[in-house]
Amino acid sequence: MDQEPRTESDCDAGFGGMDGVTVEFFGIARRRAGRTRIVVCPGRESIRLGDVLLAAGSRLPGLAGECLDGSRPKGGYLANINACRFTTDPDVMVEAGDHVLLLSADAGG
Amino acid sequence: MAPIPGYHGRFLRIDLDSRTFQRIDWPEGVLRRFIGGTGLGAWLLRHETPDPIDALEAASPLVFVFSPLVGSPLTTSAKFAVLAKSPLTERINDSLSSSHFAISGKRTGHDAIVIVGASDRPTTLVVTPDGVQFESAESEWGLSSRETGVRVKTRLGAGGGGGFQVAAIGPAGERLVHYATISHDARHAGRGGLGAVMGSKRLKAIAVAGDRQVEFADPDRLFKISKDLSKRSLGPATAKYRELGTVDNLVTFNRLGSLPTRNFQSGVFDQAQMLSPESLEADRDRTRTSCAACTIGCEHIFPLSGADGGGVRMEYENLFALGPLCGVSDPDVVLAASHRCDELGLDTISTGASIAFAMECAERGLVDIPGLRFGSTKALLSMIDDIGHRRDWGDLLADGTRAAAEQIGGHSHEFAPHVKGLEIPGYEPRALQAMALGFAVGTRGADHNRSGAYEVDFSPDVGQVDAASETIEAVVRVENEAVLMDSLILCKFLRGVFADRVAGLAELLKPVTGWDVSSDELLETAGRIVTLKKAYNIDQGWTPAEDTLPLRFFDEPLPEGGSAGARLDRRRLSDQITAYNLLRGWTADGYVVD
Numbered sequence: 001m002d003q004e005p006r007t008e009s010d011c012d013a014g015f016g017g018m019d020g021v022t023v024e025f026f027g028i029a030r031r032r033a034g035r036t037r038i039v040v041c042p043g044r045e046s047i048r049l050g051d052v053l054l055a056a057g058s059r060l061p062g063l064a065g066e067c068l069d070g071s072r073p074k075g076g077y078l079a080n081i082n083a084c085r086f087t088t089d090p091d092v093m094v095e096a097g098d099h100v101l102l103l104s105a106d107a108g109g
Numbered sequence: 110m111a112p113i114p115g116y117h118g119r120f121l122r123i124d125l126d127s128r129t130f131q132r133i134d135w136p137e138g139v140l141r142r143f144i145g146g147t148g149l150g151a152w153l154l155r156h157e158t159p160d161p162i163d164a165l166e167a168a169s170p171l172v173f174v175f176s177p178l179v180g181s182p183l184t185t186s187a188k189f190a191v192l193a194k195s196p197l198t199e200r201i202n203d204s205l206s207s208s209h210f211a212i213s214g215k216r217t218g219h220d221a222i223v224i225v226g227a228s229d230r231p232t233t234l235v236v237t238p239d240g241v242q243f244e245s246a247e248s249e250w251g252l253s254s255r256e257t258g259v260r261v262k263t264r265l266g267a268g269g270g271g272g273f274q275v276a277a278i279g280p281a282g283e284r285l286v287h288y289a290t291i292s293h294d295a296r297h298a299g300r301g302g303l304g305a306v307m308g309s310k311r312l313k314a315i316a317v318a319g320d321r322q323v324e325f326a327d328p329d330r331l332f333k334i335s336k337d338l339s340k341r342s343l344g345p346a347t348a349k350y351r352e353l354g355t356v357d358n359l360v361t362f363n364r365l366g367s368l369p370t371r372n373f374q375s376g377v378f379d380q381a382q383m384l385s386p387e388s389l390e391a392d393r394d395r396t397r398t399s400c401a402a403c404t405i406g407c408e409h410i411f412p413l414s415g416a417d418g419g420g421v422r423m424e425y426e427n428l429f430a431l432g433p434l435c436g437v438s439d440p441d442v443v444l445a446a447s448h449r450c451d452e453l454g455l456d457t458i459s460t461g462a463s464i465a466f467a468m469e470c471a472e473r474g475l476v477d478i479p480g481l482r483f484g485s486t487k488a489l490l491s492m493i494d495d496i497g498h499r500r501d502w503g504d505l506l507a508d509g510t511r512a513a514a515e516q517i518g519g520h521s522h523e524f525a526p527h528v529k530g531l532e533i534p535g536y537e538p539r540a541l542q543a544m545a546l547g548f549a550v551g552t553r554g555a556d557h558n559r560s561g562a563y564e565v566d567f568s569p570d571v572g573q574v575d576a577a578s579e580t581i582e583a584v585v586r587v588e589n590e591a592v593l594m595d596s597l598i599l600c601k602f603l604r605g606v607f608a609d610r611v612a613g614l615a616e617l618l619k620p621v622t623g624w625d626v627s628s629d630e631l632l633e634t635a636g637r638i639v640t641l642k643k644a645y646n647i648d649q650g651w652t653p654a655e656d657t658l659p660l661r662f663f664d665e666p667l668p669e670g671g672s673a674g675a676r677l678d679r680r681r682l683s684d685q686i687t688a689y690n691l692l693r694g695w696t697a698d699g700y701v702v703d
Binding site: 024026027028031066074075076078080082083084086087088089101103104105106107108109 | 345346348349352353355357358360361362364365366424425426429534535536557561563564566567568569601602604605670671672
């Protein structure tokens with residue numbers, strides 16, 4: 001995105017350890033989840049974003065329905081991989097140790 | 110001839126030099142071409158200012174504009190625009206504010222109020238359907254806008270319709286601080302120093318009241334769509350604003366590495382959690398309120414600690430500017446700082462950015478201001494007072510970071526955080542590079558509300574910013590949507606409730622005005638308004654060299670966080686600006702083609 005492209009090492013992959021994918025919640029997602037983060041899908045090296053979100057939604061029912069539409073963020077919400085890349089595509093692959101941020105798509109201030 | 114539905118068909122022009130006023134009918138076609146708010150205001154401003162003018166000279170017009178939607182049952186439509194040449198940027202400035210002033214102002218029987226000239230003594234204008242009274246404001250001079258509003262309302266009594274509503278300046282406006290605000294009901298036409306323009310006219314306040322209502326073209330249809338819009342405004346698209354307020358952005362932006370910290374030296378503030386919604390609420394009884402005619406209710410009021418008492422409305426922008434940007438994490442101090450800005454009538458973004466800039470200058474040894482360092486709460490609070498009263502170093506900072514850097518020298522201009530003189534809001538441009546383009550080309554300088562290009566950054570469809578046509582087209586698209594919302598005028602927090610914003614806005618305008626307006630026509634209108642604002646700036650001396658950002662953002666990569674290593678590239682930004690100009694139908698270097 002810039003003159004010195006950001007690499008994975010610039011982001012914070014691995015921030016939470018390699019056992020599972022950490023899903024971090026912000027804003028309304030945090031309110032509905034009732035917590036700041038959760039680790040899902042332990043023991044998997046590579047996994048679809050949609051499966052990560054499904055796992056998070058199944059463990060946090062307050063999240064499913066309002067912030068998630070099954071395996072993808074609901075309208076008005078976005079996922080971000082390792083504070084680097086926004087996506088709503090459930091087929092994007094994430095790795096063990098990655099962080100998936102679930103946040104509002106509306107950043108108006 | 111009967112006025113077009115939604116309009117009174119005329120504006121009020123007040124001359125403070127001669128203490129006279131006149132009512133002027135709109136020229137044919139102007140209303141449909143420029144709608145209201147920002148668009149109509151830009152037309153009035155250019156119409157009144159054909160030649161270069163000093164922002165603070167008497168002849169400089171100050172324009173209050175309503176919109177055809179004001180007075181309708183459409184949620185969030187109680188808004189008004191204020192426009193003038195900015196003393197901070199020397200370019201066009203359009204600021205929006207909300208609530209009862211819009212409704213009562215339109216009930217005076219005018220679609221806009223233009224004020225020219227200057228009074229020789231402190232004055233309050235009292236505008237009603239019967240005309241204009243020029244009252245002494247000697248007894249309010251020196252008071253806050255809040256105190257002024259209370260006094261003027263008490264003195265004038267009930268008035269017509271819903272009673273008098275007052276927009277006023279505080280001490281900062283009186284002292285011509287270049288980022289002084291005009292305030293009403295604790296909301297502010299905040300950016301660009303319109304309060305200084307009002308102060309230069311010795312105009313302390315404007316009180317409005319009336320009972321003149323406009324007709325609507327299709328009241329039944331308008332009622333139906335208003336009901337539907339209100340219902341949608343209570344859905345998930347606005348939950349963030351209702352439940353948390355915009356303060357929620359701070360922790361999110363910090364995690365993304367895009368939270369401007371210590372005068373834009375970093376995108377990460379290690380104490381950000383102390384300013385999270387959860388922390389702010391932990392020990393405080395937060396209350397919630399809304400503007401007039403609004404169903405969203407985004408205003409979150411936090412109580413002040415200690416002797417100050419009362420409460421203060423917190424938004425992301427005042428939280429970031431008076432907190433992380435100055436290296437301050439104590440919530441009580443940030444709340445108190447924001448309250449002081451409100452009382453003095455200071456734009457919180459430019460105030461925080463000016464102090465943060467001075468803090469960096471002090472840490473680099475460029476200035477010797479005792480105690481002024483990042484994180485110094487005492488220095489933050491005292492400097493706000495000094496700026497508001499133009500005392501000591503505050504007098505220098507009262508003209509904004511661009512002017513201060515010219516005085517301080519020593520390469521300080523490289524990190525003075527402004528574009529065209531307007532201080533950069535809380536969107537780190539190295540991490541949000543569509544927003545960087547929006548800042549660069551913005552007609553009023555670094556502004557997130559007129560551009561809205563952060564939406565492109567927060568988009569899975571674009572992801573990266575380069576000179577690809579679809580990226581630049583997206584920046585133009587969101588700017589067009591923003592200028593339409595600012596001209597109709599509706600709150601931008603409604604954006605998420607429209608599946609197709611432009612089509613949605615056209616559907617709202619039809620039953621109000623009776624115009625069979627299409628999306629294509631509205632998009633053409635949006636382009637016309639942006640071009641008009643640019644033409645005004647060219648009249649006033651704009652050059653292409655202004656469309657850039659400070660050197661820091663090109664030369665210093667972000668040191669940490671999710672955007673570590675990010676910086677702007679000169680060639681790429683230049684290519685983006687050229688592509689933007691051509692998409693606008695201007696010359697490659699940004700001049701308007703007649």
